[in-house]
Amino acid sequence: MKKHSEVLREAIEEMIAVGKLPPGHHLDETELAKEFGVSRTPIREALIQLASMGIIVIRPRRGAIVAEIGPQQLIEMFEVMAELEAMCARLAARRMSPAGHATLKATHLACEEARDSADSDAYFYKNEEFHQQIYIGSQNSFLEEQARVLQRRLRPYRRLQLRVRNRVQASFDEHGAVVDAIIEGKGELAAELLRQHIMIQGQRFTDLIASLPKPAGKTA
Known part of the structure; x- marks a missing residue:
């Protein structure tokens, strides 16, 4: 069975793929937690996974954004x-x-x-x-x-x-x-x-x- 954070990672990745979260979009942990009905902890874990894949960028003290490709x-x-x-x-x-x-x-x-x-x-x-x-x-x-x-x-x-x-x-x-x-x-x-x-x-x-x-x- 997949971990909760993996399920969330796939869901967020899908939102990025279909354009619901466009390049440059700020990913607010609190808003995402509310949307998925979970705490911020699994959301944060999912975002770390997405960052390791290069799909989002986590900036120190400024949060995460969907990666922009020139x-x-x-x-x-x-x-x-x-x-x-x-x-x-x-x-x-x-x-x-x-x-x-x-x-x-x-x-x-x-x-x-x-x-x-x-x-x-x-x-x-x-x-x-x-x-x-x-x-x-x-x-x-x-x-x-x-x-x-x-x-x-x-x-x-x-x-x-x-x-x-x-x-x-x-x-x-x-x-x-x-x-x-x-x-x-x-x-x-x-x-x-x-x-x-x-x-x-x-x-x-x-x-x-x-x-x-x-x-x-x-x-x-």
């Missing part, structure tokens, strides 16, 4: 994410079992259902599951762990990407090509397809930057 750092993080996922795809094409192929196709089908619902947030969750199946398929537990860590750091931004017009459809189509390459054992093709799927550059980058919420306390 454009240059965002590019760098997506570059690393693209390479990690490309490596996962390459290994998955070599190592994924027939059962893994079946699960991957099932998660792809779930993405299709979410796409057809015209709900970008529903697609966001199914999209995460799809990528995680590729991490698992690499059969490299260290690589899987690193990919999951960075995926979590980038959750709010990957979600915003999917709100750009026509991005959900494009994402689904790109998934289909990756699935085919992995199942056919074409490692280099799978790696390149997934790398391009993740990279933000050109118009995709400007669209993402335009969609970012303004940091707390700042106006245009």
Whole structure:
């Protein structure tokens, strides 16, 4: 059974991922404790966990805020994410079992259902599951762990990407090509397809930057 602080950490992390707590937002322990109906102690423990993951920043004598990522750092993080996922795809094409192929196709089908619902947030969750199946398929537990860590750091931004017009459809189509390459054992093709799927550059980058919420306390 998960500790109370872990459950709270996941709940707060989810609020950050879906934009309820935007970058730069001050996290008041008393307000959070009241919202969740708990004491401040497990809230404080949850915030310490989130700080260790880089999702929030705890400032001495000023409290905690949701981490803000600048454009240059965002590019760098997506570059690393693209390479990690490309490596996962390459290994998955070599190592994924027939059962893994079946699960991957099932998660792809779930993405299709979410796409057809015209709900970008529903697609966001199914999209995460799809990528995680590729991490698992690499059969490299260290690589899987690193990919999951960075995926979590980038959750709010990957979600915003999917709100750009026509991005959900494009994402689904790109998934289909990756699935085919992995199942056919074409490692280099799978790696390149997934790398391009993740990279933000050109118009995709400007669209993402335009969609970012303004940091707390700042106006245009």
